[in-house]
Structure formats: C-alpha cells, structure tokens
Amino acid sequence: MRYITGGIALGSALILGSLVGAGTSATAAPATAPAPAAQQSLYAPSALVLTVAQGESSTNSGVQRAVTLTCMPKPGGTHPDARGACNELRAAGGKFEDITKVKAGTACTKEWNPYVVTAEGVWEGQRVKFEHTFGNTCELKAGKGIVFEF
Template sequence: MSIRCSGAGRLISLASMVTAALAVLAVTPAQAATAQAPSAELGILVFHGDDIRQYSLDCGPDDGSHPDPRTACGQLRKVDGDLTTLRPGADPSCKAPETDPVDVEIMGTWNGMITVFNERYPNPACAQASAGLVVPIH
C-alpha cells in the first residue's frame, strides 16, 4: 500500500481521518467482488477562523456532500489525484501576507492509494484560486 503525504496540519483531525480511511479499506474480498469501489473516497476539512466545514467527495461515481462533486472529481482526474496541485500558485492573492488564513486537510484514497494533503493558505482568495474546484471555500 502506498501513502502520499503533503504538508503539515492538525494531528488530531488527521488521526481521525486516517482511522476513517483505514475503515474504508477494511472491505472483505467478498464485498469487494460484489461492489465496485469508487476511484476516490476523500474527506475534506476546511478551517477558517472559528468556522470548520467538512465535506465528503467520492469519485466514480461522483457523489458526496461536496457542493459540486462532478467538477471536483473532474479536476482531480485531470491531475490523476495529485493533491499537490492544490498548493498556492502564482495568483497575486497568494503573495499577500497571512492575514486571514484558511487551513485545508484532505484524507482518503485515490485509486487504492491512501492520500493526505494539508495546506495553509494566507487568505480565502488564495485558497479559492488554488483549490477552489476541489475544496469549497466560503
């Protein structure tokens, strides 16, 4: 089993997300044969000030509590689930000093591989520009 990790984040919530991901993987062979697993099952946590939002995102079929799973899964498919593409980019808002940070944690599986992503964006505009298709930023 491979693990892809990016960044540093809140250890308590990360530990609970690892536990949840391992529970997803604890499927008996009989269950696996009768039910086709989605290509991705991800939990997304967004921390902005005192606001904490949690979303689920399943790809294949595209579903979950994410407000637009089809668009998010489409973006992830374009980059083969590489969550490092959600890191802050060249957008001018990402060059600003950290004034209103947004922390994002993503944990789950992509095509059978456990994947973990943690990032702190300096402000909501940078978070939206960098991860807005996959991570709902309000």
C-alpha cells in the same frame, strides 16, 4: 367486527408460531447463510473527507466546513460539485499539491490570517492524507480549485 377478526388472526399467528418453535429440538444447529463473496469492483475506490478550517494547521484549528467526496464508481457525496471536483482531481493525477497552487499573477496582500484545507481518505485505492495552509482568504480563493470549493 374487523377488530375481533384481526385479534383472532393475531392470536392464531402467535399460537402457531409458538407451536412451531416448540417442535424444534434444542440440538439442531441453526441454518446459516453462506457468507457473501467480497464484491469486486472494476474501479479502485475513491472516497475522501475534505475540510476547510481557519488556522495554521489541522491540529490547532477548528473545522469550519467539511464535505465527503466519492469519485468511484460514480461522483457523489455531500460536495456541491462532486463531478467537477472528481474531474479536477483526475486531471491533476490525484496530486492535491497541483490543485492548491495559487494561480500565477494573483495579487494578494501579505496579511497572515491562515486557512488550512485537508483531504483524507482513499484516492484510486491509495490512502491519502493531505494538508495545505493558505496565508489568507485571498490565497484560499485563488488556490482552492473546485475540490475545496464548498
């Protein structure tokens, strides 16, 4: 009984829908909703794609790891410590050069096994395209900070 009732209800809905559709004239213009106003934010956008790759530059190396980092309006993305990375970037004034400095007193070998880190996107409303090459994994560990810790 349930299936018959459901079938009758479905058939009725289809018939009523076609009758309503048939009653409209072809010359009537479809109603369009007004376009929503552009959303204004109190904060400038901050959204980045961060990568770590083995090689001398981003153009000739394959990406090993990549994450997204969004700092405004709230920390997020796929970065494992989005809040810490955003705080580190804010403290550095968005200057990736300051974040990727190898800490003084770090003892690393002079072997050449380069790693490159990149950041691309928008930081506080400004386009960002940053690339830095570390000589080896020791320098990478000493200079990547929280931002490139993934």
